[in-house]
Amino acid sequence: MSSDFEGYEQDFAVLTAEITSKISRVPRLPPDEKKQMVANVEKQLEEARELLEQMDLEVREIPPQSRGMYSNRMRSYKQEMGKLETDFKRSRIAYSDEVRNELLGDDGNSSENQLIKLREERAHLLDNTERLERSSRRLEAGYQIAVETEQIGQEMLENLSHDREKIQRARERLRETDANLGKSSRILTGMLRRIIQNRILLVLLGIIVVVTILTAVTFFVRGH
Numbered sequence: 001m002s003s004d005f006e007g008y009e010q011d012f013a014v015l016t017a018e019i020t021s022k023i024s025r026v027p028r029l030p031p032d033e034k035k036q037m038v039a040n041v042e043k044q045l046e047e048a049r050e051l052l053e054q055m056d057l058e059v060r061e062i063p064p065q066s067r068g069m070y071s072n073r074m075r076s077y078k079q080e081m082g083k084l085e086t087d088f089k090r091s092r093i094a095y096s097d098e099v100r101n102e103l104l105g106d107d108g109n110s111s112e113n114q115l116i117k118l119r120e121e122r123a124h125l126l127d128n129t130e131r132l133e134r135s136s137r138r139l140e141a142g143y144q145i146a147v148e149t150e151q152i153g154q155e156m157l158e159n160l161s162h163d164r165e166k167i168q169r170a171r172e173r174l175r176e177t178d179a180n181l182g183k184s185s186r187i188l189t190g191m192l193r194r195i196i197q198n199r200i201l202l203v204l205l206g207i208i209v210v211v212t213i214l215t216a217v218t219f220f221v222r223g224h
Contacts, residue, residue: 005058005070012051012077019044019084026091041088048081064152 022041029037055077059070 005055008051008055008058009073009077012048012055015044015048015051016080016084019048020087023084023087023091026088038092045085045088048084052077052081064155 019041022037022044026034026037026041052074056074059067059074062070
């Protein structure tokens with residue numbers, strides 16, 4: 001898994017470097033080349049988004065105890081992606097020489113105030129766009145944290161369930177061991193009782209034999 005993630009990282013770094021270079025060239029291009037370059041950058045931005053999605057899926061497969069470092073790197077890449085998209089939007093609406101000529105007119109009859117007003121409106125639009133993007137990134141980061149927390153909670157519940165099963169199995173083994181000990185104790189007690197009984201019988205039998213011998217000897221002596 002780690003090798004796949006690092007491969008995606010390398011592809012993402014190369015792609016973002018190309019995108020950055022092209023974005024910086026967009027405002028200076030003639031209209032036709034600018035249109036083609038914009039389409040090219042849009043395609044590469046989409047590829048970069050797909051790489052981020054693949055990297056995000058790889059990170060989710062990492063065990064929670066090792067996921068922190070990769071999650072931080074993902075947040076950095078997403079911030080970089082947001083900055084690229086913001087720069088791209090700025091480059092698309094940046095005023096080229098052609099736009100200025102259309103605003104001012106070839107003979108310079110248009111008002112400079114109109115150009116200033118449009119610049120202010122553009123700056124305001126960019127600020128609003130950046131605020132929306134920051135809010136979107138915060139929501140995405142919050143969602144990511146919630147997903148990771150949920151995954152950690154599920155894994156903890158699974159671990160607790162496994163531990164509970166182990167404890168239950170240990171209790172069952174203890175019960176079985178206790179039952180076996182009780183059975184062994186009863187067997188030993190029975191064996192000891194039989195041994196004592198056998199010894200008593202042997203003693204009684206010995207006494208009877210001695211008495212019989214003594215009686216026989218007594219009768220024999222009296223007979224003579």
